[in-house]
Amino acid sequence: xxxxxxxxxxxxxxxxxxxxxxxxxxxxxxxxxxxxxxxxxxxxxxxxxxxxxxxxxxxxxxxxxxxxxxxxxxxxxxxxxxxxxxxxxxxxxxxxxxxxxxxxxxxxxxxxxxxxxxxxxxxxxxxxxxxxxxxxxxxxxxxxxxxxxxxxxxxxxxxxxxxxxxxxxxxxxxxxxxxxxxxxxxxxxxxxxxxxxxxxxxxxxxxxxxxxxxxxxxxxxxxxxxxxxxxxxxxxxxxxxxxxxxxxxxxxxxxxxxxxxxxxxxxxxxxxxxxxxxxxxxxxxxxxxxxxxxxxxxxxxxxxxxxxxxxxxxxxxxxxxxxxxxxxxxxxxxxxxxxxxxxxxxxxxxxxxxxxxxxxxxxxxxxxxxxxxxxxxxxxxxxxxxxxxxxxxxxxxxxx
Amino acid sequence: xxxxxxxxxxxxxxxxxxxxxxxxxxxxxxxxxxxxxxxxxxxxxxxxxxxxxxxxxxxxxxxxxxxxxxxxxxxxxxxxxxxxxxxxxxxxxxxxxxxxxxxxxxxxxxxxxxxxxxxxxxxxxxxxxxxxxxxxxxxxxxxxxxxxxxxxxxxxxxxxxxxxxxxxxxxxxxxxxxxxxxxxxxxxxxxxxxxxxxxxxxxxxxxxxxxxxxxxxxxxxxxxxxxxxxxxxxxxxxxxxxxxxxxxxxxxxxxxxxxxxxxxxxxxxxxxxxxxxxxxxxxxxxxxxxxxxxxxxxxxxxxxxxxxxxxxxxxxxxxxxxxxxxxxxxxxxxxxxxxxxxxxxxxxxxxxxxxxxxxxxxxxxxxxxxxxxxxxxxxxxxxxxxxxxxxxxxxxxxxxxxxxxxxxxxxxxxxxxxxxxxxxxxxxxxxxxxxxxxxxxxxxxxxxxxxxxxxxxxxxxxxxxxxxxxxxxxxxx
Numbered sequence: 045x046x047x048x049x050x051x052x053x054x055x056x057x058x059x060x061x062x063x064x065x066x067x068x069x070x071x072x073x074x075x076x077x078x079x080x081x082x083x084x085x086x087x088x089x090x091x092x093x094x095x096x097x098x099x100x101x102x103x104x105x106x107x108x109x110x111x112x113x114x115x116x117x118x119x120x121x122x123x124x125x126x127x128x129x130x131x132x133x134x135x136x137x138x139x140x141x142x143x144x145x146x147x148x149x150x151x152x153x154x155x156x157x158x159x160x161x162x163x164x165x166x167x168x169x170x171x172x173x174x175x176x177x178x179x180x181x182x183x184x185x186x187x188x189x190x191x192x193x194x195x196x197x198x199x200x201x202x203x204x205x206x207x208x209x210x211x212x213x214x215x216x217x218x219x220x221x222x223x224x225x226x227x228x229x230x231x232x233x234x235x236x237x238x239x240x241x242x243x244x245x246x247x248x249x250x251x252x253x254x255x256x257x258x259x260x261x262x263x264x265x266x267x268x269x270x271x272x273x274x275x276x277x278x279x280x281x282x283x284x285x286x287x288x289x290x291x292x293x294x295x296x297x298x299x300x301x302x303x304x305x306x307x308x309x310x311x312x313x314x315x316x317x318x319x320x321x322x323x324x325x326x327x328x329x330x331x332x333x334x335x336x337x338x339x340x341x342x343x344x345x346x347x348x349x350x351x352x353x354x355x356x357x358x359x360x361x362x363x364x365x366x367x368x369x370x371x372x373x374x375x376x377x378x379x380x381x382x383x384x385x386x387x388x389x390x391x392x393x394x395x396x397x398x399x400x401x402x403x404x405x406x407x408x409x410x411x412x413x414x415x416x417x418x419x420x421x422x423x424x425x426x427x428x429x430x431x432x433x434x435x436x437x438x439x440x441x442x443x444x
Numbered sequence: 445x446x447x448x449x450x451x452x453x454x455x456x457x458x459x460x461x462x463x464x465x466x467x468x469x470x471x472x473x474x475x476x477x478x479x480x481x482x483x484x485x486x487x488x489x490x491x492x493x494x495x496x497x498x499x500x501x502x503x504x505x506x507x508x509x510x511x512x513x514x515x516x517x518x519x520x521x522x523x524x525x526x527x528x529x530x531x532x533x534x535x536x537x538x539x540x541x542x543x544x545x546x547x548x549x550x551x552x553x554x555x556x557x558x559x560x561x562x563x564x565x566x567x568x569x570x571x572x573x574x575x576x577x578x579x580x581x582x583x584x585x586x587x588x589x590x591x592x593x594x595x596x597x598x599x600x601x602x603x604x605x606x607x608x609x610x611x612x613x614x615x616x617x618x619x620x621x622x623x624x625x626x627x628x629x630x631x632x633x634x635x636x637x638x639x640x641x642x643x644x645x646x647x648x649x650x651x652x653x654x655x656x657x658x659x660x661x662x663x664x665x666x667x668x669x670x671x672x673x674x675x676x677x678x679x680x681x682x683x684x685x686x687x688x689x690x691x692x693x694x695x696x697x698x699x700x701x702x703x704x705x706x707x708x709x710x711x712x713x714x715x716x717x718x719x720x721x722x723x724x725x726x727x728x729x730x731x732x733x734x735x736x737x738x739x740x741x742x743x744x745x746x747x748x749x750x751x752x753x754x755x756x757x758x759x760x761x762x763x764x765x766x767x768x769x770x771x772x773x774x775x776x777x778x779x780x781x782x783x784x785x786x787x788x789x790x791x792x793x794x795x796x797x798x799x800x801x802x803x804x805x806x807x808x809x810x811x812x813x814x815x816x817x818x819x820x821x822x823x824x825x826x827x828x829x830x831x832x833x834x835x836x837x838x839x840x841x842x843x844x845x846x847x848x849x850x851x852x853x854x855x856x857x858x859x860x861x862x863x864x865x866x867x868x869x870x871x872x873x874x875x876x877x878x879x880x881x882x883x884x885x886x887x888x889x890x891x892x893x894x895x896x897x898x899x900x901x902x903x904x905x906x907x908x909x910x911x912x913x914x915x916x917x918x919x920x921x
Contacts, residue, residue, distance in 0.1 A: 052655045088570055088670065095667045144645060145572055248823075394548075
């Protein structure tokens, strides 16, 4: 098989993994005879017509797989064409694209072939070859195989910027139904080990997966509700200090399994989960608070979860921009974390008017019913029955 | 006082602006008494315009202001210098915290300009594409880019840091950058026609781009928000977009209408079960892995593997190989190893019948002149090696494990325990064990009498361990 044909098969097979980030690595520059750098923030080098960014060369080493996970196009009972890269082929592709400034680095995953260790060893060797033989200082993210031997994971952590283990389904029940060979316990144990290694390496200033670990959860393939999913994520953030949980709306795949629901979930569901996840990590919301705004434990698809919370908790508003504590400002719809930081810094020196706040956020219109400024009081607006209709964005037509 | 005209070079004339500001502040010229204009000379070639005021005293500004100025001078808005000078003036005249007040109209406007420049820089970092110049053995690359602002020089560090070992040129309509692996030079504007043709890598990239697109999620507006059409001309993959979008609908319909596929193969439960087992089944397998692995400690030159028969009555676990062990590639051959051998002989233990190994498989040291000074492994390093040790002891299967010193105990228990208190029989997570000191400790005891005493106690420990291995039930007695 020609390398281009392999690339077509193994990029197609990898596109369902939602992770694309190349951020979080320590800043690095290429050595004199080296290639590549990391800037701390990721760089999206292109966007595909599905609106997602291309930051890393995201491919599988192989899409042959021993497992038979219903949601996965690469499961062993699927009839997709199969291909396998050699270590050197992946290295050559990565360097070729990187030198033309098409990517930030590599995100390598793989179907499980022969054994977990054999597969993990190949993944690790790609990273090691890039670093050792080519002085490559760009970003490397490896998907780890939870069942692989610990020493291979230790080695992988020496070369990779980030390691990840996909949870895939938020509940043990969903996993045992759709991914019979995977084990919830094995996955969570592997995450726990990873967390211990990362924490320890940081304390001892050793290199081990410096950009932390992440995971992916598939949305809409099983019966798990949004509250189930957020509860699982919250647990992962707390217990294993994950850097990110990615949500991937299960997508129709060729040769789909009969176990999957016939229709994919609306993409808006994935979007709302990301917003809710953001509220958990950066806005000090609890899962219960977010769940309290949902019907049947599913997030409202029409409005974002922060607005939903504010509309249900109008008694807490309006708040005074010039005196309210930062935690409350963060709960105002339309005020992001950056706008709140600017407000807090500015009000030490001045008293803010409506026009001042409008200069700090792009969506003052949404914030206005919940805010008091020196020259603005929402009055009865906060309590109006049609407030939701007034602040909710107009419904967008489906693009398809 | 009349109006002072200040003429700066075209583009981002940061040096000219700095000099002018020093002079204007020294002369106490308020912002409304200055008119800023640019002449036709691009600032790229403006080494030293030699304006009066070059020797005016420097001004001390907050760090945030310096960053703001550096970026905003790149903006193509003709008002940029006047706005920046107004900001500097206010910072120096009673409004030192001005930049904290992001709601101030001037600060907000400058912030928008800065954001626009940052975005432009980001897009140049992202969307610039190098093409390989093929008529050359050397790795030489050329790129063409049309930035929105005058950011060419501001962007140089990024590309040098990233593509240091390549020779490259970046051409723009206002100037060019050239890197020869050692020095960076700024040159005149380039021509897009100087770009070499695309090659196999670009074709591969197009294949990748098309394959990584999921037709079930087509969302062109999200794509355009981040990748506006003005950038498309530089990117080889963008000419695929119309076709990808056109075909997306029918591709999804086909996917949805395809009947679920029945399983093609029988359930390979055996293969999966085998996968869950380790591929390391013998000590030789394990040793091959250890020998091939990268050291986790700094300094180790080669792995020193365990030595001795399988299923011995005693296995000894030390800390890590020392200088001699590293040179010879065998455990316990240095001074501490010799003491151990002597003590074993006195305790009636046949050294050849025992398995000898270390918790950490590589020599960790610090070079001190010609000497290599032993350095204790950290808890994390011990844990890295613990996996190997566990596996090794599973495969060797001794009747009893003798832990020599604190590091060995830590490797076997996962905990830091005081040796003197733990000394004696010990259970290592279900493995029969015995804790004693490391023989190198005996070398360090300062006075002779104490040394003899410590050595005698060590020999006694070894004899007790050997007895315990012979008769495990005697342990409680």
